[in-house]
Amino acid sequence: MTISVECFLLDPQHSGTLQSRIRQMVAEGILAGRLRPGERMPSSRRLAEHLGVSRITVTLAYADLVADDYLRARGRSGYFVSDSAPQPGDFPQPGARGTDVVDWARALGHRPASGQLNMGKPRNWREFRYPFVYGQADPELFDHANWRGCMIQALGQRDFARMTDDQFEQDDPGLLEYIARHTLPRRGILARGDEILVTLGAQNALWLTAQLLLNQRRNAGIEEPGYPGLRDILNQTRCKVTGIPVGPRGLEPDALPEGMDVLFCTPSHHCPTGATMPLEARHALLVVANARGLLVIEDDYEFEISHDRAPLPALKSLDREGRVIHIGSFSKSMFPGLRLGFLVGPAEFIREARALRATVLRHPPGLLQRAAAHFLSLGHYDAMLRRLTRAFAARRAVMLAAVRAEGLTIAGAAGDGGSSLWMRTPDGVSATELSQALRADSVLIEPGGPFFGESLGNDRCYRIAYSSITQDRIAEGIARIARRTRAMTPQGQRTSRAG
């Protein structure tokens, strides 16, 4: 490959002769790793033309660089970066181009990174033999062939405008229609087109909602434990946040404190315990919400992964006062990298959410909306969900049997579907330490600390998901967790239990 001549720009602030400036420019490029051993330099004629200097100046600079082994001449083929040229670091390093004098600690008005907790899923999780990781796609279950087909269809001439246009004001009509006619009716929800907004995944839907409804004078209620990403979202609005303890039947309407403006909840499957809120509790929650003028944000988390029974009607379907906002996602069961979710609420609310979305990111990419619409309307999504649900149910059964055989303790719901189990360590065993120790055994689990408010410092829970581990590895993986757990359990407790 010849390096494009456009990659060369003379630094107008460097002093020195033209020849030395060209030399410096090339050497800096090599030292910064932008020009790599074996790559071909532009011809002296091309570079001279591009820089507006005489050809002899470039030739002399090249000769200089050859003398210092930055470049090597190969007869008529021209000049190449020398294989023995000085080595840069692994990634392009900025040259010594001045010092950063800005005080970023002062310049940054907001510091979201400092508040965020690392969820501790290593990038190389696929290299672990027993990855009980949550929220990644399983290549065995994903319908790759049909997704590819639908993408190719969406890439066709017919869909050109939907793919390329800037269309912040309107989502893909096919996707909207599918959501309105197929997805929502299964949740008992009726909605018009102007009551639905396509978002960049459920995360984006939660964020838009929080931004619109909260500020520093308002109070939000969240589940405790609960989705850590939601805490980050709420911290950004500077609202007051109250954690509401969640029991084996999900959120208890009786436990709701007074004075909240907005409540965030996951009735279908509580995140992370997996508990499902019973129908009576849903009605009771709405009675409380109506009486207190509370808005309820329903994250319809994992409703589609229900093993033993049909999902209960969504809270939104029971809402008679228009105070429930419903959030759904295709990313979770298709694949997280898709980033497609949706928001359902009153038209007035959706109009504001659309305007906010336009300011932040204009719109979710049209190509993905279109391809998802094809995948959904051709029935591939439903077929994949059925396969996925069956596989998850089988994996769950194996996991429950192994967990019981090994004497591990389930802290959350055991019978309500979903894609993970919520576990508790014995007294004296830190879930964080357990998780770290297990990496040496090629086992990945997720410590539960981030699901609790920082103040609580609970380090006794962990999550083990069965969405990305094959069925035949589950028993051995659980056995390894149990072995490490026993090894870490304080002596007295272990003996008393054995006795």
Add this chain to the structure above:
Amino acid sequence: MTISVECFLLDPQHSGTLQSRIRQMVAEGILAGRLRPGERMPSSRRLAEHLGVSRITVTLAYADLVADDYLRARGRSGYFVSDSAPQPGDFPQPGARGTDVVDWARALGHRPASGQLNMGKPRNWREFRYPFVYGQADPELFDHANWRGCMIQALGQRDFARMTDDQFEQDDPGLLEYIARHTLPRRGILARGDEILVTLGAQNALWLTAQLLLNQRRNAGIEEPGYPGLRDILNQTRCKVTGIPVGPRGLEPDALPEGMDVLFCTPSHHCPTGATMPLEARHALLVVANARGLLVIEDDYEFEISHDRAPLPALKSLDREGRVIHIGSFSKSMFPGLRLGFLVGPAEFIREARALRATVLRHPPGLLQRAAAHFLSLGHYDAMLRRLTRAFAARRAVMLAAVRAEGLTIAGAAGDGGSSLWMRTPDGVSATELSQALRADSVLIEPGGPFFGESLGNDRCYRIAYSSITQDRIAEGIARIARRTRAMTPQGQRTSRAG
């Protein structure tokens, strides 16, 4: 198609017999447009099983619905929605399921929609014969075949993890490398991987930057006229905004008022006038910024569409103090629906921007990042840019000749490339009214009002882009603009000019 049984949920709050509730459920579905003429109902056995009622109850309800012509029985094939069933509206209507009692005017803590100006590009712009619309892809110039090929490559098994994984903490390595080694060096910029963040288009990069650097105690400077989307972004931070008039050579460093914390600018091509900031002015701007501790946000708008000369080095490449943050985009020249841009700045700033991005949307879809990386690294992007630049230069020449022949007035820069011209109407002619009148002539232009602060109320400018109109239609389109303009010019002025 048989309607899925899962679409049917009995409303637990409806009173009446089971039979009447089933009847109501089906009728409501038809009236709401969810069940459509010709669609097949689930068999009475399936529906009874699903609802947990006796089969005879469903059969009786179906008979009732047939009697009222909601359904039609077709012998052994079962029941279908009748072709003469009552018609719903065009879009699913929510049933009479209660009243919205929430006072949304009070409930909404923020109302972004009310501040936004409609940019007035009709959805059906492709149906206009003379679409001088800005910022849409031209199917004649877009390299559809290679984009399709790169997408198909990104859809392969090898890239499965990059497509499906949730990877908010790291962008596509191939895309990052291309940006670091090819895109930025052409702008004279050296950056490491931790100094670059992939964003959901330039809009998202601007938004992230504004959120991090501004709050209600800080002052932002913007170009006047300038990109209307930026005003929406800044309004959200509640910072103080100062408009800085832009001349024929872009932003004038001497005109910068004291007391600003952050300056947003478009040195490559000013939006919307097309002016390019000369090199000396760039240096002068940095001298002012260094002296005052000002941060500068460089939106490298349309740098790649330069007709007559190589682009000038980016402001960021001249920055010695680390106070310039650089924003680029692939969406503008590839296609707006792609939504891929990038942010370049000090690692400390980028870390915070990444955390904020994760909260708002997690990450730009991996599939699009990967496909773009292929398209870029295979050289298709550069080839397309060359073709696009040639075509735009030719269209621009035709446009300039027509504009001069018709005596229309150019308000912005005429010679600096870009994809549009910034025009001025004669005294007494409203650009808004001109734009509306021209729709009857199948001509679309963009009134310039939204580019000015609301207070100014300037209605004398408009933008005509040549990125989506074919070359052979430009002259006639301009002639129609001139004709309408003359017809709308007040009598006295027209006569005096003719005289």
